[in-house]
Amino acid sequence: MSIIQSSPLEALHLRLGARMVPFAGWNMPVQYTAIMDEHAAVRGAAGVFDISHMGQFVVSGAGALGWLNRMLANNVAKLEAGQGQYSFLLNERGGVIDDLIVYRTGPESFFLVVNASMIDEDFHWMAKHQPEDVALANESALWAGMAVQGPRSAEIFAEVCPGQALPPRNGLARFAIDGGAAVVCRTGYTGEDGFEFFCPAEQGAAWFEKFIAAGAKACGLGARDTLRLEMCYPLNGNDLSPDRTPIEAGLGFFVDLDKGDFIGREVLARQKADGPAQRLVALEYTDKGAPPRAHYPVLDAAGQVVAELSSGVLSPSTGKGIGMAYVPAAMAKVGTAFAVDVRGRQFPAKVVKKPFYKPAAPKA
Numbered sequence: 001m002s003i004i005q006s007s008p009l010e011a012l013h014l015r016l017g018a019r020m021v022p023f024a025g026w027n028m029p030v031q032y033t034a035i036m037d038e039h040a041a042v043r044g045a046a047g048v049f050d051i052s053h054m055g056q057f058v059v060s061g062a063g064a065l066g067w068l069n070r071m072l073a074n075n076v077a078k079l080e081a082g083q084g085q086y087s088f089l090l091n092e093r094g095g096v097i098d099d100l101i102v103y104r105t106g107p108e109s110f111f112l113v114v115n116a117s118m119i120d121e122d123f124h125w126m127a128k129h130q131p132e133d134v135a136l137a138n139e140s141a142l143w144a145g146m147a148v149q150g151p152r153s154a155e156i157f158a159e160v161c162p163g164q165a166l167p168p169r170n171g172l173a174r175f176a177i178d179g180g181a182a183v184v185c186r187t188g189y190t191g192e193d194g195f196e197f198f199c200p201a202e203q204g205a206a207w208f209e210k211f212i213a214a215g216a217k218a219c220g221l222g223a224r225d226t227l228r229l230e231m232c233y234p235l236n237g238n239d240l241s242p243d244r245t246p247i248e249a250g251l252g253f254f255v256d257l258d259k260g261d262f263i264g265r266e267v268l269a270r271q272k273a274d275g276p277a278q279r280l281v282a283l284e285y286t287d288k289g290a291p292p293r294a295h296y297p298v299l300d301a302a303g304q305v306v307a308e309l310s311s312g313v314l315s316p317s318t319g320k321g322i323g324m325a326y327v328p329a330a331m332a333k334v335g336t337a338f339a340v341d342v343r344g345r346q347f348p349a350k351v352v353k354k355p356f357y358k359p360a361a362p363k364a
Contacts, residue, residue, distance in 0.1 A: 007052040008144045008201040009208055016218055022062035024117035024237075026053040031127050038223035039316040040188055042361065046150030047219035048211045051196065051206060055119035055128070055140040057112040071126060071263060072095050072102060075256035077102035082186060084170045084255050087121055088246050089114075094267030099234065103172040106187060111172065113196070114238045129263075135290040143183075144204025148216050149194035149227075151360065157184075157195060159214045160207075166195055174310070178203075188225065191231035191359045202290060211331055226313050229322060230357035232282050238294055239310045239324055241261065247271040248326065249280045250354070275317035279332040280310070281355045283340065285321035289347030291324040296340040298349075300331065310341065317357045321347065 007013070007025045013020065018029035030051060031038060041047045059068060068076045074087035084103035088096050098118040100195050103111045114122045123138045130136050148156055157166050167173040168188045174183050189195040199207050212218055225235070233247060236238045246255050247268055257269050283298065292312030297305045312323030323340065331338075334353050339346040 002211070005053070007050055008204045009050045009052055012208060013050065013218075018218070018220060021221070024053060024115070025181075027114055029218075031220040031222045032218045035222035035226060036316050038217060038219040039226050041217035041226055042192055042219060042223065044151070044235040044318060046148060046156055046194075046214035046216040047223065048208060049149070049219050049224055050145045050204075050208065051145040051147050053116035053200070054141070054145055055114040055116065055122065055138065056143050056198065057123065057133060058109070058137045058139055058146075060106075060109040061134040062108060062129050064110060064135075064218075067129075067131055067134045068102065068110060069262060071079075071129060072100075072358075073255040073262060073264070073268070074102075075259040076102060076104070076110070077172075077259065081106055082108060082167060082171050082173065082303045084172055084187065086187075088251075088254065089125065089262030090245075090262075091242055091267075092263060092267075094244060094245040094271070095245075095340075096236070096240040096244060097125060097242055099236055099240055099247045101185070103175070103185065105172065113185070117237060134191060135170060138293055140280070142201060143198045143200045144201045144315075145196060146208050146211065147194060147196045148189050148205070148211055149190040149192050150216070151196040152191060152215060153192070156211060156214045156216055158298040160210045189233055190227040191233075191355065191357065192357065194226075197219065213319035222224060225311075229311050229313050229324070230315050230317055232324065232356065235311055236322075244280075244326065245271060245276070248276040248278055259290040267292060277329055278307075278326040278330050280304055280324055280326050281332050281336075281351045281358060283309070283323050283325055283338060283349045284318075284352045284356060285340070286348045286350055289340070290322045290342040290345060291319050292340050292342065292347075292349075294323075296323075298325045298327065298345065299339045299341060301337050303339075305341075306331065306338075312340070315356055321349070323349075
C-alpha cells in the first residue's frame with residue numbers, strides 16, 4: 001500500500017474547512033467553499049493554491065547546461081539567469097514522462113519544478129543519465145509552495161512582500177524575507193497573472209495566511225482543474241503520458257529540434273515531418289448537457305467510438321461542457337462534429353480553437 005503524503009500546510013487547510021482528497025500520492029484540499037466560487041475568485045480577483053506537493057530539483061555543475069539540453073525537449077541554452085521555460089522530460093519513444101518548468105539561476109545552476117506524482121520517477125530517470133560533472137539534488141521535502149493567481153496577484157504580492165519586485169513573466173527571483181529564504185516564479189496554471197512562492201516548509205502555513213489576509217481566496221484542486229482546462233493546459237497523467245508525444249499534444253512550440261540531440265528527438269522529428277496519427281483537440285458541447293469527465297467515450301458523426309476524453313469539466317466561465325481528447329488527425333479540424341457519451345446519453349460537441357477561455361492579458 002502506497003503512503004499518502006501530507007502537505008506542510010495540511011493543518012491549516014483543515015482549520016480553514018477544506019475538504020481533503022488523495023491526489024498524486026498526497027492528501028490535498030479539493031475545495032474550501034465551492035469550486036464555482038473559487039474559480040470566480042481567480043478570474044475576477046485572486047486565489048491562492050497550495051502547491052507544496054510539487055517537486056523541486058536543483059541541477060548544477062560544469063556540465064549542467066549541456067546535460068539538461070540532452071534530457072529536456074526545449075532549449076535550455078536560451079535561458080539567461082532568472083529566466084524559465086516550459087519543457088518536457090521524454091522517454092526514448094518521445095513520450096512525455098513529465099512536463100515541468102526549468103529556471104536558470106546562474107551560469108551553471110538550475111531550479112526545476114516537477115509534477116507531484118512524478119517526483120521519484122523523474123529523479124530516478126535523471127539520476128540514471130547523470131554524468132560526473134553534474135550535481136542533481138531533490139529538495140522537494142525542504143519547500144512549501146503556493147500559487148497566487150488572478151488579476152490582483154501583483155498588488156497582493158506588493159502588500160505581503162513590501163520592497164520586493166516580482167520577476168517578469170516566466171522569470172524567477174530569490175530573496176531573504178522575515179528571516180527565511182524565498183523563491184518567487186512568475187508563471188501559472190490558470191491563464192491569469194500570478195506567481196508561485198516557495199519558502200522553507202515550516203514557514204508555509206504562515207505565508208499562506210498572509211496571502212489570504214491580503215485578499216487571496218483559498219482555492220483547491222477542483223478550481224485548479226477547471227481553470228487550467230479552460231486554458232487547455234495539459235494535466236500530466238491525463239492529457240500527457242509516456243505513450244503520447246508533445247507533437248501529438250499540440251505542444252511542439254516547446255520542442256527545439258534544432259538544438260542538437262536529446263532523448264526522444266528522432267521520434268519527434270519524424271512526427272513533425274510526417275504529421276502525427278492523432279492530435280489532442282479541444283471539444284466543446286454545442287448545447288447544454290451533463291458534465292463531461294475524463295475517460296468518457298467520444299463518438300464520430302457515424303456513432304463510432306473514436307477516442308475518449310483525457311480531461312473534461314463543465315466550464316464555470318462559459319457554462320459549456322468542455323474537454324480534450326486525442327482523435328485521428330483527419331478529424332482534428334476545427335468544426336468537426338463529435339458526441340460525448342455520458343453514461344449512455346450522447347451530447348453533441350465539436351472541435352474548437354484552443355483555448356476555451358481568453359482571460360485579460362497578464363501584466364508584464
